[in-house]
Amino acid sequence: MGTEGAAPWSVLRKDDEQRSLLNSLEATSSERIIDPCIYRVPPILRKMNEEAYTPSLVSIGPFHRGNETLKPTQHLKFSYANKFLMRTRQQNSVDDYARAVRDWEDEIRRRYYESIPMGRDEFVEMILMDGCFIIELFVSVFLEITSKSNGGTYLLTKRWPVGFDIMRDLILLENQIPFFVLEGLFNLAFPNGLNDKISFHELAFENLSPSFKPTIYSPNSKMCKKFSYSYFVDHHLTLPNGDRLQVEHLCDMLRAFYVPSNPPTIVRGSNHKVKCSCTANQLHEAGLKFEVHQDRGIFELECSEGVFKMPLIRINVMTEIMLRNLVAFEQCHHNFEKYYVTNHMFLLYNLIKTGKDVEILVEKGIMENFLGDNNDVATMIIKLSQQVVFAGINTNYGNLYVKLDEFYNNPYHKYKANFVREYWSTPWKRVSLFGGILLLSLTLIQTICSIISLFKK
Template sequence: MGRSSPEMTPPHSDIEKGCLEFEHGLSSFQKESFTIFKVPHRLREVNEKAYEPNVISVGPYHYRKPHLARMEGFKKRQFENIVEKTHLGLHQFREAMKHLEGKTRKCYEQPLHPDLEVEEKFVDMMVYDGCFVVQLIWIGHLYDFRELGQHVSYDMRYDLLLLENQLPFFVLLELYRMIIPNPGPRGHLSQLAAFALTFFGRHPIYVPENTSIRHLLQLVHDPSQEIRVAGTEVEYCFPKNKFQSSRSLIPSATELEDAGIHFFGVSIQNMQNQEKGKMNMFDIEFDNDTKELKIPTLKVDHSTERTFRNYMAYEQLWGVRKYYVDYVLFMDKLINTGKDVELLRKSGIIDNWLGDDEAVTKIFNKLGYFVYYDTEAFYYEDIADRVNKHCKRDWNKWKAKLKKDYFNTPWSPISFLAGLLLLLITIVQTIFSLLSYYQQRQENYRSQSIIVAFFWCFGLLIRGLTSALWEFLNFRPHLVTVL
């Protein structure tokens, strides 16, 4: 993935081996240690700002950073609204969080900010950050933040899904139980999860009360919400067939077009209406009959890179389905240059809000730096295999080139047929000329000569008409220019 130099990306065999060892060792380690990771150094150094919150800090990793200080006072003012609504005081919220302080602290990599070594400071961070997030999800909108500026409302939703900007979900759940004591028949966990999914634009689902959710990023990450139920393991499910090499996954978009493959972008909503089911951005399809590669439209703006990077970093650190890693790998192979982006944009696959095709190219070409991926479990393996089989047939390339170079206008087929007819008439006329020559030497077949003469004249007439049509078609562009 990405156009990285050899020193930046490990050899393919090392990637595969390192990925398997990393995930195997991590699975047992995670059960006894933190569940909210810091972004690994090699990922962070590619684009550090992609993992930094812009307006709000949640949890200890970005605690008391100067550019986030403005929101701290706002959190406390929002907490006063909760106190007024619930008739519970700060002391009661602190007591509830003290019981979870030790468990919560273990969820993070150490060391933390020096102030958070003090229990009271850590507990207050849990109370104010947790209550703010719960109330925000419960209200379901960001209208209350308009007074802080439009950029705050825009950035906050993205900040809450950063890998390092998370509180354990059990903290949010406990605070939600205090704020909303009577959730109804659905239960606290299912209701809070549904509110969270709706807030982040996902389809709300019913979540059993014994479901284990680590944090908001994990809940929102999986488009099908295959979250884990306590005491059970979710199978890490991918195609089992081995893929030859991710480095030669599929050709670029312009190369695929030259091989006769057509691109078609469609909105997710339209796909849902057509298929009558739940669709998402990862539902890429290839039609063997029409040779059409259908890809859901992707809006690319200034938040796209940071969103993708945090989801991909999460997938690197947990044994979950690597939707984003494999999607970026697939798109990265399609996009080599700005010409590829231009083709995908004109096909409706990329909705470019950056205004520059080269900027989109740079985003996808760098997203894969230092990202480990498993070539034996590639999500789009079947599509890549069928696309490559199509491209390996030379006839498909010749046919596409013929259509592109000689049949690219409505007049091209007419010109081709006229030329073909002229060639056939010439061949027929030549044959009759030879017959006439031999038959003139045979006086006993005078009647046949009359027939030959008839066809000779007919051939001259057709040839003249065809030549006139041919000249008209060739002269037409010049005539249009003059007019």
């Protein structure tokens, strides 16, 4: 009797437990799977260079919050956040901004791949503080630059080392808050745009552009000069169907600097040639000519009639940090069909194995090396490719690799290159060659004359 009476309670308890478990799974699913875009760098990548993924001055978002080495600079965020609140106090109070962030809280949490173990108030305060800091920083720099002020004190324009470190920190994959939060707070503060015309998209572009555009394009090239915000929107943010690309965060926006809105198709590596079997120096010794395409994007390469045309490659202190974080984002967020920066990095790895390869590219004007030592550049590029998953190949690159290998493996090109190198590479060698040919000709003529005279006798 007692057992019969206890059974319904036991079943109900199990139902409750199952329902609780299902609710927990649903909550976990909604937080971790729906639209995540901010990730911790996988340990297998992070161990290759910890510093390239770790902020050095300011933490943004939850992953590096509480980092003891960053606490001395927390006052920077407080200072800029307060300036933002003072700048916009006539439009909104801090409670208005906090209320908006609370409304977005669930959506913000879902943008992080892992659950964030923070209470609501602490989480909202962190997002609000970091969002106000970034917006005020961008607004301050933009207004100072456009007003041509000489008396400004803003970090990015007046204190270069600090400003450089801040910009570096703002594009790290682990150091992000969702772009829609920044845009939402900005729109609350400036409903018609900054100065009644500048959107947050444009504001972010104008702040990222001076630091990162010259790392991708030569400052003196036509490509760099025409890479305005309108060009960026038309060629990098507007999809072929007319829709606007959704920017997930500042790291993603930087990736859009590299990737045009209609990039080459990427196919599975098993269906296409995925690498080149010869390096830049080997191709040079085989007779391939290298030419720089200063006004082309990074995916626009040509190889025809023994000439390999490439866009300029700039290597400086930001190159490794940018490529590591963009590749990590692609590896975490996209499938292989969108491994565009990853493909670009593997192109460099295919061409460069030693300092001699770097030397050839520098001599031909294809690479600008601001690190100094060519061997350091080669080592950096080799390490960049380690532990990176490479599942797809850009069809442009795949076709290029086929052409490069065909050129390299053709004996005629090697014989021709050896001849040119040995007998035609300098004026003195050409003079010597003509002298030898002339001497040989005269000797041949003398021999023929001797034979003729012999027969006449």
